C-alpha cells in the first residue's frame with residue numbers, strides 16, 4: 053500500500069481548526085481508496101515565534117524535505133508585525149523548497165453565491181498558474197537615504213529565462229492535461245498569458261517571446277491568448293467564461309487570484325498549491341488566519357479541504373481527489389446555507405463530517 057508522508061502545519065488563528073477537517077477528509081479518502089498517510093505536525097507560526105523568537109528553525113527545511121507534501125493552515129498573527137511571518141515563513145518555504153508554481157483554481161461550485169450576476173459554475177471555471185519564485189518578490193532593491201527628504205526606494209521585478217520557461221512548461225502541460233477540452237467542457241485547451249507588455253516592456257517582453265516560442269514548438273494544439281493584466285481583471289468580472297488556464301508572473305498572479313477567489317465564493321472555498329513538480333509541494337487555503345473567529349468552530353473548512361484535494365491530485369491520487377471534489381460540490385449544493393463564517397448552518401467540524409461521510413460513501 054502506498055504511504056505518503058504529510059507534514060501538517062496548522063499555523064495561526066483558525067488555521068489549525070480547518071486543517072483538522074482537511075485531515076479528517078484525507079483519512080476518509082485514504083481508507084476508501086487504499087492508500088496510507090503518515091502525518092507529522094509542525095508548530096510553526098505566530099505563537100511559536102512569540103514564544104521562542106524563532107520563525108523557521110534551523111534544519112526545518114531539511115526536515116520538511118523528507119515529506120511527500122505539506123498541508124498548511126494559515127500564517128498571520130495579530131500581534132506580529134505584518135511582513136515578518138509572511139517573509140520568514142511562507143515566502144521562505146516557497147523559495148527554499150523551490151515551489152515555483154502557485155496553482156490557484158477559480159471554480160464556482162454549485163450552490164455557492166457569486167457576486168457576478170448571471171454567471172454560474174459553467175462560466176466561472178478556470179485556473180491561474182502563478183509563477184511563484186521570481187518577480188518583485190525576490191527582494192531586489194532597497195532604501196537609500198532613509199528618513200531624509202531625498203529618500204529613494206527601489207524594488208525591481210527580476211525574471212530569468214529559466215524561471216519563465218519552467219513556469220510556462222508547467223502551464224502548457226497543465227493545459228494539455230486539465231484544459232477545458234481535456235475535461236470535456238470545451239472545444240479546445242487554451243493557455244493565456246497575463247502580462248503588461250505595453251508598459252513592462254522588458255519583463256513581459258521576455259515572457260511573451262518565451263510563451264509563443266514554447267507554444268509553437270511543443271504545444272501547437274493548445275490555443276494561445278494574451279491579456280494585459282488590467283484588462284484581465286475586467287474580463288474576470290465580465291466574461292470569465294473566456295478563460296481556461298491563465299499563466300502570469302508572481303505579483304500579477306497574487307492580485308488577480310484574490311479577485312478570482314471572490315468570484316468563486318470567497319476565502320471560505322479558495323485553495324491553492326505551491327508546487328515544486330520535482331520536489332515537496334505545499335497546499336493551503338488562500339484566506340488568512342481569521343483571528344477573530346479563532347476557536348469558535350464557525351470558520352469554513354472547505355478551502356482547506358480543497359487544498360488537501362489538490363495535494364492528493366498532485367501526489368497522483370486522481371480518484372480520491374475527484375471523489376473529494378464531488379463531495380465538496382454535494383455539500384455546497386445541498387447542505388451549506390452560506391460559505392461565510394458563522395452562517396453555514398453547520399459548525400466547522402460538522403462541515404468536515406459532511407464531506408468525509410460523502411467521500412466514504
Ligand code: IPM
Pocket residue numbers: 138139142143306338
Ligand atoms: C498569497 C499571499 C502572500 C503572497 C503574502 C501573505 C506574502 O497574499 O499567498 O497570495 O503575496 O504571495
Ligand code: MG
Pocket residue numbers: 306307310
Ligand atoms: Mg495574495
